[in-house]
Amino acid sequence: MRAILFITFALLKKRKKQTLVTVLGVAISVSAFIVMSSIMFGFQKYFIQQVIDIEAHISIKPKEEFAEDRLMRKLDNESLVKALGNRPKEKDKILGWKDIIKTLEQNSEIIAIAPHLESKGVLKYGAKEKPVSLIGIEPALESRASVMERFLDHKNLKALEINMDNIIIGKVVARDLGIQEVGKKVVLALPNGETKMVKVVDFFNSGITNIDASRVYVPLKTLQALLNRVDEVNVLIIKIRDVNKAESLAKTIKREVKYEVESWQKAYLNFLKLFKVQNMITYMIVFAIITVSAFGIFNIIMMTVMEKRKEIAILMAMGYTPKEVTLIFLCSGLVTSFWGGILGFLMAFGIIEYLSTIELSLEGLLRSKGFILDKSYKYYVVGFLLSMFFSLLASFYPAYKASKLNPVEIFRSL
Amino acid sequence: MALLRLENINKWVGKEQILKGVSVKIEEGQFLAIVGPSGSGKSSLLYILGLLDRPTSGSIYYREKVLDLSQTEFISKLRNESLGFVFQFHYLIPELNVVENVMAPQIKRGVNHKEARDKAMMLLERLGLKGKEKRQIFEISGGEMQRVAIARAMANDPEILLCDEPTGNLDSKNTHTVMEIFKEINRKGTTIVMVTHDLNLAKMTKGVLEMLDGEIISYTSLETEK
Numbered sequence: 001m002r003a004i005l006f007i008t009f010a011l012l013k014k015r016k017k018q019t020l021v022t023v024l025g026v027a028i029s030v031s032a033f034i035v036m037s038s039i040m041f042g043f044q045k046y047f048i049q050q051v052i053d054i055e056a057h058i059s060i061k062p063k064e065e066f067a068e069d070r071l072m073r074k075l076d077n078e079s080l081v082k083a084l085g086n087r088p089k090e091k092d093k094i095l096g097w098k099d100i101i102k103t104l105e106q107n108s109e110i111i112a113i114a115p116h117l118e119s120k121g122v123l124k125y126g127a128k129e130k131p132v133s134l135i136g137i138e139p140a141l142e143s144r145a146s147v148m149e150r151f152l153d154h155k156n157l158k159a160l161e162i163n164m165d166n167i168i169i170g171k172v173v174a175r176d177l178g179i180q181e182v183g184k185k186v187v188l189a190l191p192n193g194e195t196k197m198v199k200v201v202d203f204f205n206s207g208i209t210n211i212d213a214s215r216v217y218v219p220l221k222t223l224q225a226l227l228n229r230v231d232e233v234n235v236l237i238i239k240i241r242d243v244n245k246a247e248s249l250a251k252t253i254k255r256e257v258k259y260e261v262e263s264w265q266k267a268y269l270n271f272l273k274l275f276k277v278q279n280m281i282t283y284m285i286v287f288a289i290i291t292v293s294a295f296g297i298f299n300i301i302m303m304t305v306m307e308k309r310k311e312i313a314i315l316m317a318m319g320y321t322p323k324e325v326t327l328i329f330l331c332s333g334l335v336t337s338f339w340g341g342i343l344g345f346l347m348a349f350g351i352i353e354y355l356s357t358i359e360l361s362l363e364g365l366l367r368s369k370g371f372i373l374d375k376s377y378k379y380y381v382v383g384f385l386l387s388m389f390f391s392l393l394a395s396f397y398p399a400y401k402a403s404k405l406n407p408v409e410i411f412r413s414l
Numbered sequence: 415m416a417l418l419r420l421e422n423i424n425k426w427v428g429k430e431q432i433l434k435g436v437s438v439k440i441e442e443g444q445f446l447a448i449v450g451p452s453g454s455g456k457s458s459l460l461y462i463l464g465l466l467d468r469p470t471s472g473s474i475y476y477r478e479k480v481l482d483l484s485q486t487e488f489i490s491k492l493r494n495e496s497l498g499f500v501f502q503f504h505y506l507i508p509e510l511n512v513v514e515n516v517m518a519p520q521i522k523r524g525v526n527h528k529e530a531r532d533k534a535m536m537l538l539e540r541l542g543l544k545g546k547e548k549r550q551i552f553e554i555s556g557g558e559m560q561r562v563a564i565a566r567a568m569a570n571d572p573e574i575l576l577c578d579e580p581t582g583n584l585d586s587k588n589t590h591t592v593m594e595i596f597k598e599i600n601r602k603g604t605t606i607v608m609v610t611h612d613l614n615l616a617k618m619t620k621g622v623l624e625m626l627d628g629e630i631i632s633y634t635s636l637e638t639e640k
Contacts, residue, residue: 002521002524002527003518003521003522003524006514006517006518006521007507007509007518010507010509010510010514011509013509014508014509310505311505311507311508311509313505314499314501314505314507315507315518316466316490317464317466317493317499318493318494318499318518318519318522318566319490319491319492319493319494319495319519319522319523320490320494320522321486321487321490322486323486324522407466408461408466408467411457411461411466411501411578412457
């Protein structure tokens with residue numbers, strides 16, 4: 001091996017400029033891979049983590065069925081009329097939800113279950129109005145079944161227990177209504193025409209725009225009373241020990257209850273699919289960059305082989321075997337790639353550290369004050385290994401060609 | 415015992431037969447010149463003697479043991495340890511400096527870096543290149559390049575030195591120097607086979623093999639004249 005490295009380093013040292021350009025090419029591709037992975041997975045992981053934390057790991061809700069028109073007998077008990085849609089009392093509730101909770105709580109995979117009554121409504125503050133999603137919660141149960149308290153600006157979840165007229169509103173809802181501090185009174189209007197003056201006691205700030213722009217938490221009993229749905233709930237949220245088992249556990253629960261059971265993966269399937277497409281596109285770009293740098297290595301080694309035919313012949317005359325000649329050129333590719341990889345590491349580290357210091361006000365799917373980066377070491381390892389693999393692949397053909405050269409033909413042609 | 419022996423060697427290149435039933439024996443301590451006009455097959459014979467090329471038919475014996483040329487590893491090892499080559503155009507590796515060129519075959523053999531350097535320095539000094547060890551190849555003259563090539567060929571103390579027109583590119587002064595070096599090397603026990611078209615140089619060896627159209631037409635021993 002010493003003999004191979006002796007010649008390899010001599011070849012690389014003498015072609016400093018070309019070697020440097022190739023090393024730079026590899027470094028750029030490795031750093032592009034690391035930085036893009038860090039940004040992309042940083043965003044996706046953050047989003048998924050927030051979703052897992054905010055939303056139920058598993059939720060139980062009434063099945064969404066197409067409502068069939070019904071014939072109803074009029075009050076005079078004689079004539080029939082056609083009624084459109086479901087019966088008001090039938091829709092949108094979970095019957096026997098307390099029993100369901102008791103049964104499911106015996107499952108060791110389940111940490112806690114909390115009931116929700118969800119509805120639509122409108123918040124009014126001064127001249128401004130905003131349609132919102134109302135969630136009636138029991139704070140004591142909610143704090144066990146979700147980590148929503150973590151996203152409250154003032155950690156004031158208990159205020160919903162103290163006073164039934166207190167509510168918590170999304171940060172973007174507050175902004176849109178022009179509410180800058182807690183303690184403001186707003187009017188809550190419901191689909192049945194009921195209205196009530198309530199007090200904003202906290203802001204819910206998850207960072208996920210569409211949630212913060214619509215969600216309003218109301219004490220469960222208040223919402224039940226306003227909607228005239230005493231003791232009714234329409235969603236049960238379940239917190240489980242291992243979020244990755246949500247899908248399989250949801251299937252198990254589905255066998256026990258007659259309602260729709262949905263895991264967080266299913267609820268956010270569209271986003272997860274979108275992320276897959278995003279990953280594919282990103283990796284196609286990174287693949288293209290790595291391919292270009294691999295071609296750089298291919299070119300330089302192929303050129304060396306073509307230019308160094310005479311030296312290859314003399315190496316063979318000296319006793320180097322064709323296998324050793326192959327290894328010399330494979331090593332050239334690997335050494336170039338190794339240093340490119342190391343330089344790529346440093347470049348990526350620098351870029352990621354720089355990006356994490358940039359302050360940006362981003363508002364899209366997520367709201368953030370800068371790049372959300374995943375600084376995992378595994379992107380460095382994968383980037384390095386990928387570049388080594390592609391370099392090996394790129395060096396193989398020229399190295400193989402070199403080993404197949406016939407020294408006698410070369411000596412005769414000179 | 416013959417060091418190298420070729421028996422009934424035929425070599426075809428396409429439809430042309432460039433060696434026709436050649437048999438030759440290289441004894442230990444021999445200094446043999448192979449002469450002949452261009453295309454007579456002398457270089458082809460040298461490449462087969464140097465195990466760089468395979469004959470179409472015939473056998474090659476090394477110390478009376480027939481060689482299997484398909485055993486690449488063994489043949490390469492034999493070339494590295496027992497044979498040395500000197501070519502008309504030196505063929506030094508420009509990426510290596512003077513001393514590194516002489517170290518290369520030794521490092522291939524497995525000699526450690528320091529020993530290889532010491533041996534290379536000693537050989538370069540013997541060949542009058544002291545002080546030029548760290549020079550790049552393009553920084554030395556043609557005659558010096560050929561002496562570096564000889565030092566490289568001698569680096570692993572080969573049993574046979576095979577030279578293809580080693581002075582073909584040199585002026586008369588350098589030619590004389592190189593021939594004196596060969597004679598000195600041969601006196602110390604290394605067998606030399608040299609292809610040349612210069613009959614005056616051939617006369618400085620111990621025996622002359624004359625080739626024409628791929629055949630050996632004569633062998634003249636010059637041992638008695640020396």
